[in-house]
Amino acid sequence: MRRAAIVSPLRTPVGTFGGSLRPLRAEDLAAHIIKAVVARSQVAPEVIDDVVFAQSYSNSEAPCIGRWAALHAGLPISVPGLQIDRRCGGGLQAVITAAMMVQTGAADVVIAGGVESMSNIEHYTTTARWGARAGNQVLYDRLDRGRELSQPIWRFGAISGMIETAENLATDHGIDRAAADAFAARSHRRAAAAWDAGVFSDEVVAVEVPQRRGDPLIVDRDEGIRPDTTPESLARLRTIQSDGTVTAGNSSQQNDAAAACLVVAEDKLDELGAEPIGFFEGWAAAGCEPSRMGIGPVGAVEKLFARTGLSFDDLALIEINEAFAVQVLAVLSGWGLKLEDVDDRLNVNGSGISLGHPIGATGVRILTTMLHELARRGGGIALETMCIGGGQGLAAAFRSAT
Numbered sequence: 521m522r523r524a525a526i527v528s529p530l531r532t533p534v535g536t537f538g539g540s541l542r543p544l545r546a547e548d549l550a551a552h553i554i555k556a557v558v559a560r561s562q563v564a565p566e567v568i569d570d571v572v573f574a575q576s577y578s579n580s581e582a583p584c585i586g587r588w589a590a591l592h593a594g595l596p597i598s599v600p601g602l603q604i605d606r607r608c609g610g611g612l613q614a615v616i617t618a619a620m621m622v623q624t625g626a627a628d629v630v631i632a633g634g635v636e637s638m639s640n641i642e643h644y645t646t647t648a649r650w651g652a653r654a655g656n657q658v659l660y661d662r663l664d665r666g667r668e669l670s671q672p673i674w675r676f677g678a679i680s681g682m683i684e685t686a687e688n689l690a691t692d693h694g695i696d697r698a699a700a701d702a703f704a705a706r707s708h709r710r711a712a713a714a715w716d717a718g719v720f721s722d723e724v725v726a727v728e729v730p731q732r733r734g735d736p737l738i739v740d741r742d743e744g745i746r747p748d749t750t751p752e753s754l755a756r757l758r759t760i761q762s763d764g765t766v767t768a769g770n771s772s773q774q775n776d777a778a779a780a781c782l783v784v785a786e787d788k789l790d791e792l793g794a795e796p797i798g799f800f801e802g803w804a805a806a807g808c809e810p811s812r813m814g815i816g817p818v819g820a821v822e823k824l825f826a827r828t829g830l831s832f833d834d835l836a837l838i839e840i841n842e843a844f845a846v847q848v849l850a851v852l853s854g855w856g857l858k859l860e861d862v863d864d865r866l867n868v869n870g871s872g873i874s875l876g877h878p879i880g881a882t883g884v885r886i887l888t889t890m891l892h893e894l895a896r897r898g899g900g901i902a903l904e905t906m907c908i909g910g911g912q913g914l915a916a917a918f919r920s921a922t
Contacts, residue, residue, distance in 0.1 A: 523786040524619035525796035526918065528561040529888035531779035532727050534876035535639070536743040541776040542639040543729055546575060547582035549778035550589035550635040556725040557631060557780045558595075563792050565594075569627035571601035572618045573780075574610030574634035576879040577641045577662055578603060585635065607670070608841060609805075609906040609914035610634055611779065611883025616916055618783035619800040628788045633780025634885075636878040638663065640776075663774070670910035671810035682843065682909060683766050685813045689850035690765045692812065697765045700845035701754040703859070704770035704873045707842060711870025712747035719869055719896075723888050744773045744876045770845040772872035779884035798891045801901065801917035802828040808911045814847030816913020817905035818854035824903075824915045832857065836900030836920075837893060838865050839886050842872030843907050851905070869893060882906070887918070894920045 532553055535541030541549070550573060558565055573586035582588040586601030606613040611634030618632035643659040667681040679685065689695070714720060726740035749769070757767040784794050804827060806819030817840060825831060832838070832855070840848045848867070852859060859866070869875075869889055872882065883906055890902045899920035906914040 521623040522625065524622040524800040525784045525786050525789055525921070526798040526800065526887070526891060527782040527784050527794045527796050528557050529723065529779070529781035529797060529884070529891055530556050530560060530725050531723055531885045531888045532777050533724055533739050534742045534744060534878060534885070535739065535776040536876070537774040538639050539743050539776070540729055540737060540739045541637070541727065544637065544727070544776070545581070545640050546635045546637040547585060547589050547592055549637060549776065550585055550633065551592035552727060553633060553725060553778040553780045554589055554593040554595070554631060557782060561782050561794055563629060563782060563794055565599070566596050567792065568595065568599050568629050568631055570621065571595070571599060571631045572604060572614045573601065574604045574606070574614040574880040574883065576605055576607050576610050576636060577638070577666065578605065579642060606912070606914065607909045608843065608879055609883055609908045609912065610880045611885065612887065612904060612906055612914055612916055613883065615781065615783060615884060615887060616803045622783055622785045628785045629792070630783045631780055632783050632884065633778065634881040634883055635778040636880040637776045638774045638878060667909060676810050679811055682813070683760050685811055686766050686844040686846050687761055687764050688812050689814050690846040693850045693853040695765065695846045695849045697759070698751065699849060700765050700770040701751045703845040703849060704754055705749050705751045707867065707870045707873040708746050708749040710868060711742070711745045711874035714869040715741065715745065719893070720889070723892050742875050744775065745870070745874050765846055766844055770873065772843050772877035775876035775878040777876065777878035777881045777885060779881045779888050781884065781888065796921040797895055798918045798920050801919050803916040806913045808913060810911035813909055813911045814843055814907040815850055815854055816907040816911065817851050817915055818913065820913035820915035821855065821903070821905060824917060828917060830901065830917060832862070834901055835865065835903050836897055837868065837890055837902035838862055839867060839871065839890050839902070839904045841877070841882060841886060841906045842867065843877065845873060847907055891918060891920070895922055898922065
């Protein structure tokens with residue numbers, strides 16, 4: 521099989537829920553990053569074979585967002601597109617799917633990405649079309665509803681949401697509130713340090729947000745980082761569940777962002793004049809109990825290592841998506857690792873707690889940051905993992921081009 525190269529991975533800044541990027545819908549963010557990737561790579565738009573885009577909270581305002589955003593970005597009409605949803609793992613799955621297309625010869629050049637505008641996720645009803653004989657019609661919040669119904673209730677019972685799954689892991693692995701708060705503070709500290717050091721300058725594409733009056737607002741920095749966060753400040757927050765460990769401060773955020781890259785066949789790189797930053801090495805997905813969805817990366821990595829022969833000793837960088845601080849610590853426990861074992865390789869520039877978790881975009885956001893960091897460190901192999909609502913884990917390995 522041909523090797524699949526990753527070219528020009530880029531991302532928008534990550535906006536806070538209801539923050540500066542709120543006026544832009546998901547399709548606008550997706551089109552913006554597609555344009556940026558094409559411009560940065562200098563690959564002619566007409567050679568793009570497909571656009572694979574993830575979105576977890578899709579709707580009929582921009583259906584099949586891969587195709588919609590491709591048209592919105594001005595790509596040739598001949599360029600098709602599709603949409604992928606593996607919830608939190610959707611963005612990474614988009615890259616994986618594009619890589620498989622390239623490896624098997626189904627395509628030579630694919631744009632892979634993900635997007636979410638959580639600020640614009642709507643409320644909806646399931647009873648309006650045919651009416652109701654009596655009583656009220658309910659408007660569901662699609663954000664909350666998707667978390668509550670991430671599994672068949674008849675089989676697994678009701679799960680109140682992702683917070684419950686995190687608390688289950690805290691109990692299973694003996695993780696206390698202090699450890700969770702310490703890890704959350706670490707995430708903010710590292711993300712703030714990365715921005716101060718200019719680490720994100722090569723990967724972030726500024727976004728213009730139209731204003732009712734005056735010039736557009738230029739958003740060029742992640743909005744959710746709190747540099748002054750400490751374990752002591754987090755300890756003052758109330759837990760979401762009584763006697764629990766999870767707070768708003770040691771959980772991932774709700775966000776708006778888009779990220780994308782080109783996935784290109786290695787034998788086409790010279791012809792296209794494309795410069796790879798990394799190569800796709802392999803992937804695996806695994807299921808787990810929905811009530812413990814955060815532990816999904818443990819099974820996925822076990823399968824990935826079995827398929828590739830890799831081990832943790834081979835890895836220069838490791839990424840866990842930081843759905844919750846206790847989730848990261850539980851995954852490390854499931855791998856038989858302690859934080860101090862991998863502290864200099866794990867989420868070195870922050871992740872979902874500090875940078876944010878724009879669901880469909882997160883997998884490509886992590887990939888973008890990870891591959892740029894891998895290049896700065898002189899190369900090697902990096903592991904990206906995602907836990908997924910409904911009880912899944914996803915893992916993929918990438919090798920630096922340097």
